[in-house]
Amino acid sequence: MALTVSELLTLLRLREESCHVFVGGSPVDGVRRIYGGQLLAQSIMAMGQTVRDAHRLHSMQGYFVHPGDVMRPLRFEVQAVREGRNFSTRHVRVSQDERLVFIGASSFQTQEGVHERLPPMPAVPSPEQLPSEADFFANETDLLERRRSHVSLIMQLFERRSEQWRPWLDPGVRTPVNGLWCRLREPCGDDPLLCAAVLAYASDLDLMTTAMRPRGYGAMDSHARSASLDHAMWFHAPVRPDEWFYYDMTGPCAMNNRGLGAGALYQNGRLIATAMQEGLMRVDDE
Structure with a gap:
């Protein structure tokens, strides 16, 4: 089933069942397991709906x-841990039929101070100079069908461009580095909470495939499996995920079948x- 940007935004706008309790669903996209980025984004929306408008998500x-x-x-159950003048802290428990799926915490802060130091982005080709993911897979349909995953869902929602599509897919020992341009295919508005949630949604897909590169497995390798164990994000400046x-x-490192992925997200030349993210990384003979 194809998921449109409009449907994604509707998915992220949870229904309030009672005070600090929200209910949401998932797209049926051919993969039974819920995409981790969806849980991150929906949890951000649940926690963010319980704080004052002046408090903005920062972690x-x-x-x-x-x-x-x-x-x-x-089912998203939010607990107000702290309600301060400048900071608010929230915990969330996400469950299905009383089975715990995800736990999270977020901190929100009012705007204060004027000091700013944000490092510039690395020198890379502009997105207009790079091939798109959709164009690459147009010639590799057998790969996408053989290993159907959340990759196809992300392709429906985001335009992504990179010079590393082939190295990303093919097996072979490589340095664990990766980079790509990304933007939502349709406008999402300027709600800061929703924009942060969409950014979190997009951030989950490629960190573990990057961490697995030194082991010699490509993103579409049927012998390699990965699963997110945790995820953390810090939001330094406002973002527009549709740009x-x-x-x-x-x-950075891997040990005991776990890999650590680190990502820096830049827009308009600044961080x-x-x-x-830490994730489990296994192959069939382990």
């Missing part, structure tokens, strides 16, 4: 406890967010 951390099932509704942003990724 979010979460743990993926059990795989989520796209066929079952999600080009650059995602610069590395895999707007940082992402970190």
Whole structure:
């Protein structure tokens, strides 16, 4: 089933069931397990709806406890941990039929101070100079069908451009670095909470495939499996996910079948967010 940007935005606008309790669903896209970026984005929306408008999201951390099932509704229970003048802290528990799927925490802050130091983005080709993901897969349909995954869902929602599509796919020991341009295919408005949630949604897909590169497995390798264990993000500046942003990724280390992925997200030449993720990395003979 194709998912449109409009449907994604509707998916992220959760229904309030009672005070600080929200309900949401998932797209049925041919993959039974819920995409981790969806849980991140929906959790941000749930927690953000319980704070004052002047408080803006600046950090979010979460743990993926059990795989989520796209066929079952999600229940988001938010706890107000702190309600200060300048900072608010929220916890969220996400469950399906009383089975815990995800736990997370977010911090929100009012605007204060004028000091700003945001590093510039690395020198990379502009998105107009690079091949799109859709164009690449137009000639590689067998790969996409053989290993159907959340990649196809992301392709429907985001335009992504990179010079590394072939190295990303093919097996072979490589340095754990990756980078791509990304933007939502349709406008999403200027709600800061929704924009942060969409950015979190996009941030989940490629960190673990980058971390797996030194092991010699490509993103479409049927012998390699990965699963997110946790995810953290820090939001440094406002973002518009429907405009080009650059995602610069590395895999700093791996140990005990776990890999660490680190990402820096840039827009308009400056750092707007940082992402970190640890994931489980296994191959069939392990």
